[in-house]
Amino acid sequence: MVAKISQLFLRVSPYVALGLFPVTLWCVFFWVPSDAFLGLSQRIFYYHVPGAITCFVGFTAGGVASGLFLKTGNIDWDHAAHASVGVGLLFGTILLVTGSIWARTAWGTWWTWDARLTTFLVLWLIFASYLLLRTMADDNEMMPRWAAVLAIVGCVNIPVVQFATRLWRTIHPQVIRNPDGGINDPAMQATLGLCLIAYLVMFTWLWALRVRLLRMHDRVDYLLDEAYREGSTQ
């Protein structure tokens, strides 16, 4: 099933993404009106928020795929999980980078320990350690299962981290307020929605590419094993 889905994405997503992104750029830079309070810098928002949503989709999908892998033992699900977390982490990086740039324009500092950024940084670290585990243990046959457990533990932790950091931040005086509530203008909503779709399509494309790469790696390993076996029996 994973193979079919990824092939579908590979064929469709690149074109959809390449078609959508110029439209989003036009919307963001020419069509949508400026925010009354924040001015021009608020436009970063349109490429920032969809990043968050896509990233969470990636991590959660990774957790689900990990669970399916543990249940069925089918290596396809492991590839799906690996790719999902990997691409999710990329979107997470986009979130951190755009968030940092936005912080710079809005508050004059590249980083702030407010609840949202902090929560996100912690989650990013958890899933970065997932990728590190996969690299550091790739010679161990238990690795896919370990990685799957880590992915699930990571996903379960998402609400915990959210709660804890938000609580942590509310007891300290909020020097900096995070003003992204209340998007009322329909043009803004439309732009945001469009960017979200573009991001999700991009996610599927990158995910499919990654899955294909993982399957090829597996095939290479298999063929190498075969060749070795043939060589040693001759």
Place this chain on the structure above:
Amino acid sequence: MFAIIWKDITLEARSRETIASLLVFGLIVLVVFNFALDVTPANVIDLAPGLLWVAIVLSAVTGLGRTFLIERENGCMNALLLAPIERSSIYLAKLIVNITLLVVFEAGLIPFFILIYSVPIGGNLMALCIVVLLGTLGLAAAGTLFATVAAGTRARELMLPLIVLPLQIPLLISAVQATSMVLAGHTVADLGDWGMILVAFDVLFITMGWLAFELISVD
């Protein structure tokens, strides 16, 4: 299960090397941070909870891998896995051993901590111990689960902190906040949300560890 606990504890009681290393490491961390953060009588009240927990967390994460490494080296792990006991029992046994180790370690560390930072502990010692215990449960639960994993990677000692520290951050936040409240004189009942997170984290991780340990051990 009790056999495992008894074995590990008697092993440790006889050699005492893990406890000793943990203690010394904890003390070193406390001392180093004194210089790193330039702790003065003015800022010690603010920094103290954090200092204590940094020392505990770093020592725990370094020390927890030990029980597993020793077993791997002696081939004892295979014997354990072949034995007709549930894997989750192995987890619980390891967990209890690790908690015991950490508690003994903290029993040595806390007095030293109070002394060198002149922490005005007053009547709050009991409350502090409860908070520390709650935090330790969570640390041990996560660490015990992933210690097997880390021992199987190429990055050995570095891998466990890499995996486990990010996961433990909510616990750390709550523990530090709860500690600072306790040091300021609140009772355990006043801890409210922080206490809730600590307990929730403990329950969550012990449950996950208990469920997942089976998946993690080598067949």
Place this chain on the structure above:
Amino acid sequence: MTPIQYVGLAYAMVFLLFFGYALRLTRNSKELEKKLDQLERETRGN
């Protein structure tokens, strides 16, 4: 830097990250494909 330059920077970073990653994946794929072809030829030859 003016706000619009920051916005530009943010968007540039996003596209860099996206297409850099996609490029890396496609390049690795092509390399692996070549290696796969070579290996398949070898095993078939045996």
